Amino acid sequence: MARRPPPRYSDPRSNPSRYPDQEPKVPKFNYGAIALFGGIFILGIGVGIGVSSSASFDPKNVASREVIDKSAPNAELCVQFGASAIVSDLRVFITLNPFSVYVTQPAMQPGCVLRQSNMTLLEQKRLITAEQVRDCRNRMNTFGFVGTLESKPKIDCIYSNDAAGNLFINPPGSVNLRSEGENF
Numbered sequence: 001m002a003r004r005p006p007p008r009y010s011d012p013r014s015n016p017s018r019y020p021d022q023e024p025k026v027p028k029f030n031y032g033a034i035a036l037f038g039g040i041f042i043l044g045i046g047v048g049i050g051v052s053s054s055a056s057f058d059p060k061n062v063a064s065r066e067v068i069d070k071s072a073p074n075a076e077l078c079v080q081f082g083a084s085a086i087v088s089d090l091r092v093f094i095t096l097n098p099f100s101v102y103v104t105q106p107a108m109q110p111g112c113v114l115r116q117s118n119m120t121l122l123e124q125k126r127l128i129t130a131e132q133v134r135d136c137r138n139r140m141n142t143f144g145f146v147g148t149l150e151s152k153p154k155i156d157c158i159y160s161n162d163a164a165g166n167l168f169i170n171p172p173g174s175v176n177l178r179s180e181g182e183n184f
Contacts, residue, residue, distance in 0.1 A: 071110040073148045078112035081121055087111035087146050111146040113158065119143050128155060 069075060072084035090106040122128045122143055136157035147153035
């Protein structure tokens with residue numbers, strides 16, 4: 001019996017009658033539809049970012065520095081000569097026999113922390129004495145207050161406690177690169 005030579009390779013697109021089960025390949029996707037879906041996807045991402053990052057100015061939801069700055073007593077003065085703050089007033093009760101610690105519910109209110117270089121501003125307004133300024137400055141502290149300056153604010157000599165640091169800026173294990181100019 002004679003051997004038959006192997007069939008020559010032929011492209012099914014050039015001779016569809018030889019391979020009837022294979023039809024010529026035509027792209028089955030529409031570039032217009034892909035562009036439309038891509039545009040919708042990009043638009044969806046943009047809308048999602050816009051909705052999730054919009055600041056809430058509801059006093060029950062303090063989510064931005066602007067809300068805190070606007071709520072501070074004497075807001076313009078506070079931003080110019082210090083920084084607005086959230087003040088938490090609470091009391092701690094400690095018993096020794098038996099040893100226990102009790103904490104009151106904190107009262108949150110807007111306040112202001114003055115830079116050390118601007119502490120005399122309160123003295124000029126006759127809200128504190130020169131002796132109070134001297135005592136506070138000798139301990140390397142500054143003043144903070146709640147309530148407006150025109151209506152008997154509660155003023156305290158406060159100490160800056162950076163022992164814990166800001167873990168949002170300096171995660172554990174990183175080097176603190178904060179300059180002294182950032183301090184009050």
